[in-house]
Each structure stands twice: as structure tokens, then as C-alpha cells.
Amino acid sequence: SQTIHQWPATxxxxxxxxxxxECTVEGTSNPNLYWYRQAAGRGLQLLFYSVGIGQISSEVPxxxxxxxxxxxQFILSSKxxxxxxxxxxxxxxxxxxxxxxxxxxxxxxxxxxxxVL
Amino acid sequence: xxxxxQDPGPFNVPEGATVAFNxxxxxxxxxxxxxxxxxxxxxxxxxMSVYSSGNEDGRFxxxxxxxxxxxxxxxxxxxxxxxxxYLCVVNALAGGxxxxxxxTGTQLKVEL
Numbered sequence: 001s002q003t004i005h006q007w008p009a010t011x012x013x014x015x016x017x018x019x020x021x022e023c024t025v026e027g028t029s030n031p032n033l034y035w036y037r038q039a040a041g042r043g044l045q046l047l048f049y050s051v052g053i054g055q056i057s058s059e060v061p062x063x064x065x066x067x068x069x070x071x072x073q074f075i076l077s078s079k080x081x082x083x084x085x086x087x088x089x090x091x092x093x094x095x096x097x098x099x100x101x102x103x104x105x106x107x108x109x110x111x112x113x114x115x116v117l
Numbered sequence: 118x119x120x121x122x123q124d125p126g127p128f129n130v131p132e133g134a135t136v137a138f139n140x141x142x143x144x145x146x147x148x149x150x151x152x153x154x155x156x157x158x159x160x161x162x163x164x165m166s167v168y169s170s171g172n173e174d175g176r177f178x179x180x181x182x183x184x185x186x187x188x189x190x191x192x193x194x195x196x197x198x199x200x201x202x203y204l205c206v207v208n209a210l211a212g213g214x215x216x217x218x219x220x221t222g223t224q225l226k227v228e229l
Contacts, residue, residue, distance in 0.1 A: 032215065043221035044161070044204075059216075090160055094215065104149040104208045104215055108160035 002027035006091050006109035013116055019064075019078040021112050023091030026072065031093040033074040034106060035066055038088040050074060051096070086116045118143050121220040123205050129226045134195050138223045140188045140205030149208040150181055152190050154201045155222065161204055164190075195227045 003026045035047040046059045048066035067075045089112045097103035123140045130136050150167035167179040178191040205220040
């Protein structure tokens, strides 16, 4: 069965510091991978998605970046954190199949709760 | 207009009650629809997909009305453990990656 891991679970960082969040998926090959942010009391905002190694699409202009160095690894980074980067960061995966509700379903990791002070 | 719109609630209901949530979406080309459940400070988890003919999973029934661009979730015989935020989710057909758009959620509190 497939599992998705994220670490760290929680993180407190000062403004201006760098960030690296990691997500790995097991039990599937060539998944679509996604990074979301959920700010307090708000909905999920898609930040990046990837359909393959080295392929990254950015949804929202920001000071974050993403990379996919391996098939089942997705990394979210920042060179200098802002206060507004605080939030709950969620990684999700989806099977690389075309069409239909089963294929479109996304499965989330446990998330990283980031506080920027 | 928001792509996916939900009443934020909270809906406070007694145990055993029946409760219904509604959701509207703006993209008439959307093909896949879901309800996810999110517990406090946890990740969203798939509750059920929503099919054109409507579908049922135990105490949960989902309906889709494409003409009105409207999705509903009915929970019968509410349990305390049903307390959570319910997210309406629609796929966004734009380029690759098959993205999903999430509503901001409807909060349900089931009380004794």
C-alpha cells in the first residue's frame, strides 16, 4: 500500500531564515506530487505541483520554491522566510492515471506546521 | 465568485441528527467531485467521491447536480466522531497535473 511521509512535523523559524521541508511517497511510481499551504482559518492553497522528476509548476508567486530530485521525493524550500509564510504545509500525491474520480483523488501527508517569528 | 463555495458553519447538531452540507462550484467543465474530512490540526482525508448518479457509503450520501453546479453531503444518525470540517473538492481542468480546488470547509460539531 502507498504511504506518504512529511518532516518535520512542526517547525519554528525566525524571519529571514531558510526553510526545507521534505515529502516522500512509498508504494507507487511516478506519482503526481503537490504542495499546499493552509493558513489559520483558511482553505488549502496549491503552491506547486509536479508530474515528474525535475518538473515543477508554480501556482502562486511567492518566495518559496520546490524541487523534485527523485521520483518519490518532493522538497519545499525558501531562502528567507517571511512572517506570512506561517501555516500548515501539506504534501499530497496522486496516481499518474488519466481521468475519472479514482485517478483524480489526492492523498495527503500528515503535514508540517510552520511558525515564523 | 469563488471557485468552490461552502457555508463555513459551524453546524451544531445533537447526536443522532441528520445534517446536510451544500457546496457550489463555478467551473462547469469540472469532472471529478469529492468530499474530504479534516480533523482539527490534521491532514484532509478522503471521505467519498461524488458520482453523477449520487452515491451512498453507510450513513453518508453524496449528490451532484451538474445543471446547478451543486454538490451535497448528507450525514444520517450523526456520531460524536463525525465532528470535523468537511471540505468540498472539485477538479480543475487546466493543463497538466489535474489539480483539485478545495472549498474552505464546513465545520460540524456533534453534541451529546
